[in-house]
Amino acid sequence: MTKPGTKTGTKTKTKIGGWRCPDKRAMTHEGLRLFFPLAATHAALWPFLWVLQGLDLVFANTVPPALWHGYEMVIGAFGAALLGFIATTVPEWTGATRPGGRLLFALAGLWLCGRLVGLLGAEALIIPGALADGAWLLWMVWFVLRASFARRTTSLIGFGFWLALLAGAALCTRWGFLTGDIEAASLALRLAIYAFLGLLGLTMARIVPAITNLVLDPTRETTPFRPHPGRRRLAPGLVALVFAGELAGLSPEVTAYLLIAAGAAFLDRLAEQFIGREAFRAEIIALGLSAGFAGLGLVLAGAARLGAPFAETMALHLTLMGGLGMAVLGVFSIAGLLHTARPLGLGWSARLAIALLTGATLLRVVPGLGLMPFPPGPAHLAESLLWAAAFALWLKAYLPIFWYEGEATDGGG
Template identity: 55%
Template sequence: MSTSQSARFESLSGTLDVLSDEGFRLFFPLAALHAALWPFLWAVIYGFNLPLATEIPPGLWHVHELIIGSFGAALIGFITTAVPEWTDTPRLRGRALFVFAGLWGFPRIAGLVGLESLGPIAAVCDLAWLALLVAYLVQISLGKQSTRLIGFVFWIASLFLAEAVTRYAFLDIANRMELAQRASHLAGFIFLGILGIALARITVPVTNLVLDRTQETSPFRPHPGRMNLAPGLVAVLIGAEVLGLSQQTTGYLFIAAGAAFMDRVAEAFIGKEIVRAEILALAGSSAFAGIGLILIGATHLGAPIPELAGLHVALMGGLGLGVLTVFAIAGLRHTGQALGLVRQTRAAMLFLLAAMVVRVLPEIWPTDLLSSPPYALVSLLWAAAFLLWVKVYWPFIRDRSTFQHDGC
């Protein structure tokens, strides 16, 4: 091995060592890159097809890969970073994180090109990392004799079941198309439930830090009724969907869950500090999740709005902005940086919201200028949002000197 090759190997080895020190360092960049590149390949390069897909519709691959792929990696990074901090337990690092990365990464190979022959192995891998996350949370809960993580156990176990049903449907998609679509959409709603309990945990310390940088006081006290109302109502509507209740019944439940997310927006009214990007982003995540659910409810009640429009508002605007906000805030706090989003990070959030608006506006309010969604532009704006985050945060994510574990 030459000197230059040896130097490159040592540099790569050092980078991997840093990335495997804490979950967010490895999985947030993986999630961002997957979220940026996969939709672009699907919409722009592949022309809404997948090179090797023969039976499973590319649209189902699209939903599955964004939810289980992009948002799934974000979930792994969030849980393996936040839970040790919340419970004062040793964090997963090194080999354990690479096991999660391998189990998550192999199915993404199949999803990248629609390689259906790898479906059974990919299914086992996706179900395995979800099961390991549940086991990890249960182990800590039992060890600490605490119920603080029960909400996450419930929602991730629910995601496991939704993924199991989706993969089962994929095995005979010709006869189980409707089941695959319903299970994939339920997985998206489950992620909104996870978003609800995550925002309840994140908003309080971030708001208090904005109000008092010294952290000597905690002036912000959320209303207890808001903590679990939104995810609770999402659970109710998921139950109604699973039981096959009427469109009218589920319509009202979607509106109720959306209203609960909108109620969370009230927590942003903290005085002049409401203009801080961190506060607006957290509130915006709740707002778009709520608006999307309300639009879906209106569709169920007969409004002439495609259900996909509401679904994209909730998942692209609500969940997407929530994920990007977690990336931005945790990326600062867990690398010892001061709280405060730079201009490029704020621009990334605006790109993401622009992608959502351009995607859904022609379906809600079609015009001669924009009669259908310009999918190439949507994918470019969406990709720009996550790639810009990577550009800003990668230098100190991979920097060993940023090992600061005081957290968020």
């Protein structure tokens, strides 16, 4: 995602009362302009609202609220981010026709239907929610594979593979919700997490070298950074073994070592962050934290299965909040600049958002490791506030340049 976009349209705004209506052409100029703000809004609100409900949901009876919470974060918040990423980068990488206008709004409507069901844990609406989520998830699979076939390229096959696994795991999770098979739903949700990590590994293999070279040489005339080719597919390959092992029902000890190996592969990517003083650039730090948190969380999850004195769910929170969450926030911030024709260089809002998200992750995980007491107040309130503040700051900085064309903000550079 390093090819700058172009600004389109005019600065004319329509006002309703004191509120300016978003420019529809700006919102659908690229998929990220619509779905990144939707993902950030959901990511900011859902955990906080869940905490306000006392970690419960109004209409959840058979399905544990914690499973709804996990599904909504993985498929809801991160899913919208993935949808915007795929709708934007696949045309950029292949030259395929860029989706826009009514199609993007239709996909957003399907995504929103699923989120309304999950907001209250409405078990009576599980089927409509599953159909809505299945539609936009399978659209991504079709879109990637169609572009790959049309351009006679195999570079996107891996993305199509992991997207298909993600769609299947999400639908199986919903099926477990519908039938009341909580064990099957829990397994399917873990598989969805692994599918997302596979996508993270593939995405980082393409994004990190491009961003690193742009940091080292903003003129784009040279490519001083060239990653080791053996690292490009190592992490997603080992995650695939974890996925297969879980699906095959291998013993906890075997899957524990597979988790540790996959985590080590993500941690190995940190070696690519040492590029001199530019390693302290916010963009490089965010991408490095994503790989580090994802890897450490997988290693700790494996250790928990081998008898370490902490819960596996705590380790998975490190992978999800720190690994996937930081990747999402980092891509939001970097792509938000490059795809609105702005130079790379994160403003104070994006930098503070990265710090807040790091704090939220540590506050969620460190007490579970016994390294500090749990913060006072309602359970998970403190970290949910930091998490919400991180994405709210990003929205404040980037929403104007996404939905109101031609308007820059501090956070945009």
